[in-house]
Amino acid sequence: MQNIFNRYINYLEAEHNASRYTIRNYTADLVDFFSFLKSQNIVSLNEVDKKLIRNYLSFLLEQGFVKISIARKLSAIRSFYRYLMREEIITTNPVADITFPKLDKRLPDFLSSKEILRLLNTPDPVTPLGQRDRSLLELLYASGLRVSEIVGLDMDKVDLETCEIRVRGKGSRERVVLMGRPAQSALYLYITDGRARLIGDKRNRALFVTRGGRRLTERRVQRLLRKHSAAAGISRGVHPHMLRHTFATHLLDGGADLRVVQQLLGHADLSSTQIYTHVTRSQARKVYLSAHPLAKGRQDAEPHKKD
Numbered sequence: 001m002q003n004i005f006n007r008y009i010n011y012l013e014a015e016h017n018a019s020r021y022t023i024r025n026y027t028a029d030l031v032d033f034f035s036f037l038k039s040q041n042i043v044s045l046n047e048v049d050k051k052l053i054r055n056y057l058s059f060l061l062e063q064g065f066v067k068i069s070i071a072r073k074l075s076a077i078r079s080f081y082r083y084l085m086r087e088e089i090i091t092t093n094p095v096a097d098i099t100f101p102k103l104d105k106r107l108p109d110f111l112s113s114k115e116i117l118r119l120l121n122t123p124d125p126v127t128p129l130g131q132r133d134r135s136l137l138e139l140l141y142a143s144g145l146r147v148s149e150i151v152g153l154d155m156d157k158v159d160l161e162t163c164e165i166r167v168r169g170k171g172s173r174e175r176v177v178l179m180g181r182p183a184q185s186a187l188y189l190y191i192t193d194g195r196a197r198l199i200g201d202k203r204n205r206a207l208f209v210t211r212g213g214r215r216l217t218e219r220r221v222q223r224l225l226r227k228h229s230a231a232a233g234i235s236r237g238v239h240p241h242m243l244r245h246t247f248a249t250h251l252l253d254g255g256a257d258l259r260v261v262q263q264l265l266g267h268a269d270l271s272s273t274q275i276y277t278h279v280t281r282s283q284a285r286k287v288y289l290s291a292h293p294l295a296k297g298r299q300d301a302e303p304h305k306k307d
Contacts, residue, residue, distance in 0.1 A: 001034060001045060008083050019170055021148055029076035045084060050094045053077070057098075071100045108245040108275060109236065116141055116246060118232040120182075129211065131194030133224055135186035136208055136216075139165075140240060142183035144247035144265050146170075147218050147240035154205040155191075160184055169266040177264055248276045 009027065012018040018026075036056050042048060060070045077095055084090045111119065120137050124130030140150060149167045157166045163179050179187075191207075199213040206215035221240055229238035244265070251261050262273040 001037075004045070004084070004089060005030065005034070007087075008080055011083060019148075022170075025072065026076040026079065029073040030080055032073065033077055046090055048094050050098065053094050053098050074098065074100060108249075109242055110246040110249045111234070111238070111242065113250070115232070115234050116243075116250075119229055119234065119238070122228040122231045125189070128194035128197040131186070131190040132198065132208060132216075133228060135183070135190040135194075136221065137225075137228065137243070138183040138186040139179060140243040141247055142179040143177040144244050144251075145177060146244060146266075147221050149266075150240075151206075151208060151216050151218055151221060153207040155207055156205070158187065158191075158207060160188055160191075167266075170268075173266060173268070175263065175266050177266075245276070248273070252276050 009023060012023050012026065033056065036059060037048065037052075040052065040055075042052070057070060057074065060073065065073075074095070078098075081090070081093050081095045085093050120134065120141065123133035123137065125134055136150070139145065140147075143150075143165060145153075145165075145167060146169065149169055153165065153167065159165070163181075163184050165177050165179065166174060167177055168174050195207075195209060198209050198211060202213035204213055204215065208216040210216055210220065218240075225238055225240055225243075229236075248261055248265060251264075252258070258270065258273055258277065261276065262270050265273060267273045
C-alpha cells in the first residue's frame with residue numbers, strides 16, 4: 001500500500017496540480033485511514049468494502065471528530081479511490097455510494113467596521129515589526145487573500161502603482177486582487193523602511209518577513225493576529241480567515257456584485273461565494289429586528305389612540 005500511496009501523491013503533485021496544503025491534508029487523512037485499516041488487519045486495498053468505510057466513519061464519530069473534519073477525511077479517501085479505479089488497481093469502488101455526513105449550516109463570522117478599524121490601528125507604525133503587521137492586516141482586509149496566499153507573496157507580485165497583486169491560489173489558479181489606498185500606503189512604508197531593516201543584507205523574495213529576514217509563516221500570522229485582536233479589545237477568537245470573511249461581507253454590504261466578489265476571492269464555484277449573501281441577509285435581519293418599531297411585537301410600538 002505504501003508504494004501505491006506514494007504514486008498517488010506524485011499524481012496529485014504532477015497531474016492534478018494540487019496545492020501543497022491539499023497534499024499535506026490528504027496525506028494526513030490517508031495516513032489515519034491506513035492506520036485504521038491496519039487495526040482491522042486489512043493488508044490489501046481490495047479487502048476494503050462499504051461496510052468497512054462506514055465502520056471507519058463511525059469510529060471517527062466515536063473519537064470525537066466533528067462532522068466537517070469527517071467530511072474532509074471522506075473526501076480524501078474518495079479522491080484516493082478514484083485514482084485506484086483510474087489506474088485499474090481495484091475493480092470496485094467502496095466509497096462510490098457513501099454519502100457525506102450532513103453538515104450543520106454555520107454562517108462565517110466576521111468583524112464589524114468598528115472592530116476592523118480598531119484592529120488595523122493596533123500595530124505600532126514606527127517599528128519595523130509594527131509596520132509589517134499593519135501592512136499585513138491592511139492587506140488581509142483589503143484583498144481577501146487566504147493566509148497561505150499572503151505568506152507566499154513575493155515582492156515582484158505587488159504593484160503599488162496600480163494597487164494590484166498577482167497571486168496564485170488554490171489549484172494553482174492565478175488571479176489579480178486589488179487593494180485600497182490605506183493598504184497601499186501601509187505597504188509602501190513597510191517595504192521602504194520596515195522590511196529593509198528586518199531583512200538587512202539577506203536576499204529574500206518574500207514580501208512579509210520575520211525579524212531574522214525569513215519568510216513569515218502561517219502560524220506566525222495566526223499568532224500575531226491573536227495578539228493584535230486582544231490589544232484591540234476584540235473578545236472573539238480572530239483568525240486570518242475571519243478577515244477574508246469580513247472582506248467579502250463588507251463588499252456585499254456595500255453593494256458589490258456577487259460575481260465580482262467571487263473573482264476577487266478566487267472561488268471556482270459561485271456557491272462558495274453565495275454563503276456571504278446569507279451573512280448579509282442575517283445581518284439585515286438583526287438590524288431590522290433592533291430598529292423597526294413593530295419588529296419585536298406590537299407591545300413595543302406606541303399604541304394607536306382611539307378617536
